[in-house]
Amino acid sequence: MKVLKMDIRGQICPSSLLLVLREMNLHHQELVRGNLSIEVLTDNRDATGTIPDAVRNMGIEAFVEKMDGYYRITTKQQSD
Amino acid sequence: MMQPQNQEIIRKPEEPSELELLTEENARLKNINREAFDYIRSKVNCLLEVVGTKNLRPEELDDHSLIEFDPIGIVAQTFQHILENLQETNQKLHFAHDEIQTVFETVGAALLVLSPQGKVVSYNQKIRDLMLGGDVDFLGKRCKDNICHTGIDNERCIFECVMLARREQHLYDWELDGRSFDVIGRPMLDETGNITHVVIAYQDVSARRDAQSSLLQALNATQEANAKIHGILRSAADGIIVTDSSDNIVLINRRAEELIGYCLSRQDSTIQIDHIPHKELVQLLRQAPRREQETFTEDLTFQPAGHSPCICQVRVTVIKSAENKFNGCVMLLHDVTEQRTIDRMKNEFVSTAAHELRTPLATIIGYTDLMMMENDFSAEQKTEFIHQIQKKAVRLGDIVSNLLDISRIESGEGVSLELKPHRFDQLCKEVIKNFQLQTNDHNFVLESPRPSGVTVSFDRFAMMQIIENLLSNAVKYSPNGGEIRISCQLENGICLLAISDQGIGMTSEQVLRIYDKFYRADATNTAISGTGLGMTIVKHLVEAQSGQVSITSSLGKGTTVTITLLAADQMKSC
Missing domain, CATH: 1.20.58 (Methane Monooxygenase Hydroxylase; Chain G, domain 1)
Structure with a gap:
């Protein structure tokens, strides 16, 4: 599976969310098929709520991990 | 002239400049x-x-x-x-x-969904079939009034239990209209944890309960039958040993344990046949799978603790599966000691009887052949020949009589007796006289009270047979010149007849077996004739006249046979 890495540390919401949504729109088919995963690095706490919620609404699972001074949000296609 | 003062100058508005227009347009845009x-x-x-x-x-x-x-x-x-x-x-x-x-409609359980107020929200066809009946719609109605119409305590109301516990609850053997149910109730909660619905599943276990009950009864019956069979096997007169395909002992009964002298059934673990302390028996079991016959028998001797050795006919039956695979053995140990002893005694008797019959017959044939071939014998010689023939014929008759007597005794017919008072001493004299006519080799001494003698009630013919048998034994087993003493006494109303000889005597073991049919204490000496039936007949005839026989004997010194009978006056009072 391919992994698309996005480092948006320094960005605040809603631009963080919009950036991620734009990438998701661009790669929606691959994400849905489970061929691609997006890994987002962000230091904006609000983004750890808004991004996973938006991702899940599109039927894709998202996991948040707290790293050292930032967060890592990883998407994964839901298995039926 | 032009007057410019106070003169309103009306100026035509100026057209906006291009710049102004652009500026305005720019602002607007x-x-x-x-x-x-x-x-x-x-x-x-x-x-x-x-x-x-x-x-x-x-x-x-x-x-x-x-x-x-x-x-x-x-x-x-x-x-x-x-x-x-x-x-x-x-x-x-x-x-x-x-x-x-x-699933809701086709699931085996009856499903009911209730609101927190206990009103029916939904139910499936099973609920209708098992609990409601008819076509009435129960949606929105209270569960308690429509399903548990017989009235059920809150403790046995699954809805109340779930509402109280706020988690899944179970009720087993919940009864309704004669049916039995296992009931599961589960709350459905909203995001705030409030109960929105209660789902209840009723599993009809009536058939299972009945089946369990029947199964339990069948199991009990099987266990009882098994215990009976086990009891029967354990207490069977024959020894039984059952083994499996791995040569483990599956069952061994008490008799088998007695015979092999080892208690295998008390062992906790599985016992292999090698533990049976009888090598020949183990060998038979080991050979069983390789035998061609499914059943075979063999006589083996066993030595049970505290008992005499015994012979058992061991019958081994091989158990085979449908695929002809060896599955073990059933071994029956049948005690044939008595049977084998009788067989042996019969064989001995046939041999003895043949010998006994052949001897007088040979004499008879010899004399008759002689008389037929030669005709120049004197009258005295012919008389002597006929006398010898008659004597041997009588002997043959005696042997045949003995055989018939023992046959009657064995068949339970008994012997018909005519008990009358007789002088015992006189009868003894008669018998002794007959013996003295046959042989002068022995010295017969009769002791009896004189002159009254001894009067006893007995059957004359039977008593004569008794005394003849006893004197015959005394003569046969005594050396020539030996004294044979016949004592006839009366003591306290009891007649004692004792016949003593100075013969070869017997061991105590021989005395114990002296009344056995066909038993001869000294069978090695074939020169001494006898069928081994005399003492059996004596005992039977004496006891038939309410008397008793006893024997004392000392090897090499002689034997005394004592017969006790009630005196004639005592017989009347009996």
């Missing part, structure tokens, strides 16, 4: 642009609010970047994806709903 950007920002903010995030501030994204970045496009496309996902999810939900509805 700016305004429109501003309004457009404000509109876009407000719409973007609306959309962002929907996705749950903050407003997009100008310092974060200026107007120029707003158009270039196109957040509305991004969010709109996102919404398109969200909508697609919702549609797909909706389809799945519809499918799941249909599935649940099918």
